[in-house]
Amino acid sequence: MPKPRAVLAALVPLLVAVGLSSPARAASWPAPAPVVSQVDTEDPVFFVTIDDGWYHDPAAARILLDRQVPASLFLLPGATSYDTVYFRRIVDNGPSRIENHGVQHQDLTTLDEQGQRAELCGARSRHLATFGQEPRLTRPPYGAFNADTRTAARACGSKAVVTWTHDQTTWGTPPPPPELRAGDIVLLHFTPDLAADLTRVLAAADAAGLKPARLRDYIRD
Numbered sequence: 001m002p003k004p005r006a007v008l009a010a011l012v013p014l015l016v017a018v019g020l021s022s023p024a025r026a027a028s029w030p031a032p033a034p035v036v037s038q039v040d041t042e043d044p045v046f047f048v049t050i051d052d053g054w055y056h057d058p059a060a061a062r063i064l065l066d067r068q069v070p071a072s073l074f075l076l077p078g079a080t081s082y083d084t085v086y087f088r089r090i091v092d093n094g095p096s097r098i099e100n101h102g103v104q105h106q107d108l109t110t111l112d113e114q115g116q117r118a119e120l121c122g123a124r125s126r127h128l129a130t131f132g133q134e135p136r137l138t139r140p141p142y143g144a145f146n147a148d149t150r151t152a153a154r155a156c157g158s159k160a161v162v163t164w165t166h167d168q169t170t171w172g173t174p175p176p177p178p179e180l181r182a183g184d185i186v187l188l189h190f191t192p193d194l195a196a197d198l199t200r201v202l203a204a205a206d207a208a209g210l211k212p213a214r215l216r217d218y219i220r221d
Contacts, residue, residue, distance in 0.1 A: 032150035033138070036219060037163040039183035045213035046180050046205055047072065048198070049164065050188045051101060051139060053079035056086040059195035067202065070095035070214035072162070074139040076105055077126040079190070084130055091131060095214060098127050100135035100158055108152075109144045116152035124156050136216045137162050160219045168201050169193075177204040185215065 039047065053075040064071055073087065073096055080087050090096050102108065102119040103126070111119065124135050138153040143163045153161050164187035166178040174193070177200055178186065188197050205212065 030151065030154045032147060033154040033158055033161050034219075035145065035150065035163065036160045036185070038165045038185060039215070039218045041183045041218060043213070043218075044182055044210050045218075046182065046184045046186065046208075046210045047215040047218070048186055048188065048201065048212050049074060049099075049139065049162065049215065050190060050194070052076055052105070053087065053190045055190045055192055055194070056083050057190070057192065057194050060190070060198060061086065061090055063195055063198045063202075064090055064096060065094045067212075068094055069198070069202070069212045070097070071212070072097060072099045072137060072215045074099045074101040074137075074162075075127070076101050077103055077123055077130070080130065088131065091133065097214065097216060098131050098133045098135055099162075099216075100124055100127070100138040100153070100156065102141055105141045107142055107144045108140045108149050109146045111148075113148035113152055116148050117155055120152050120156040120158070137219070139163070159216070159221050162215065168197055170197055174200065177201075180204050180208045180210055182210060183218075 048069055048071040050071050051074045075098055091098060100120055100123050103122045106119060108116045108119060120138055127133060127135055134157055136158060137160055138158040139162045140149050145161055150161055165184040167187045168175055168178055169189045170193035186201050188194060
């Protein structure tokens with residue numbers, strides 16, 4: 001029989017050839033999620049996304065439910081934990097869905113890949129436990145991402161890293177109404193001004209002949 005060392009020496013070139021011994025190949029698993037700031041579609045639709053979840057305004061919830069807006073809710077587990085009923089009402093009675101925004105609202109680019117996976121997979125697990133919904137999209141806090149974010153997002157169940165086309169959150173002075181086009185992604189936040197921000201954006205969409213659609217439905221698995 002051949003000696004074990006001789007067998008190993010013969011196998012090494014084969015392992016390298018198929019990439020099984022390559023650290024770079026291991027580090028790139030799984031395939032990185034795409035980054036989406038606008039959807040390429042001819043459908044007359046746009047996308048409402050709402051981040052964080054700290055302020056729970058009943059007026060904003062009424063708008064989402066009365067108009068059946070399919071918003072993507074990029075929520076922080078800590079922001080929902082003290083009033084899960086507010087968000088359960090939105091997702092149980094309308095087309096909105098829970099998505100991933102991490103656990104701590106931390107700039108993910110300051111973490112290594114394992115740290116980013118802990119943030120995103122941790123949030124995914126908590127949302128599943130609380131709402132029974134699996135996040136399928138990731139929005140990195142501050143819109144900051146790198147190659148590790150894309151790999152971590154995919155590993156934690158997301159099919160895309162989502163940024164935005166228009167930021168319509170009122171931070172002091174309300175922004176002017178957006179000039180919306182098909183496929184645009186609008187960024188909002190759960191703030192005291194969310195109801196007014198939603199009203200402004202939906203009016204701009206009506207003027208442009210666009211309807212809100214569920215973002216995850218327009219992104220391939």
